[in-house]
Amino acid sequence: MATTRENKGTRAFNKTIKAYLEERAENDALFAVKFANPSKSVEDCVTYYE
Numbered sequence: 380m381a382t383t384r385e386n387k388g389t390r391a392f393n394k395t396i397k398a399y400l401e402e403r404a405e406n407d408a409l410f411a412v413k414f415a416n417p418s419k420s421v422e423d424c425v426t427y428y429e
Contacts, residue, residue, distance in 0.1 A: 397421045 400421065404411040413419070 393421055393425055396425055400424075 400414055404414040
């Protein structure tokens with residue numbers, strides 16, 4: 380099980396990535412369309428692997 384410290388780090392990482400993606404969506408209309416897709420999430424983005 381993850382410790383509180385790890386959870387805070389993960390939450391901070393997710394928050395940072397989300398802020399970056401939101402800013403990019405504001406400045407890139409093509410990206411904004413993909414970012415607005417309700418089937419995608421920041422959580423899925425940061426945990427993606429092949």
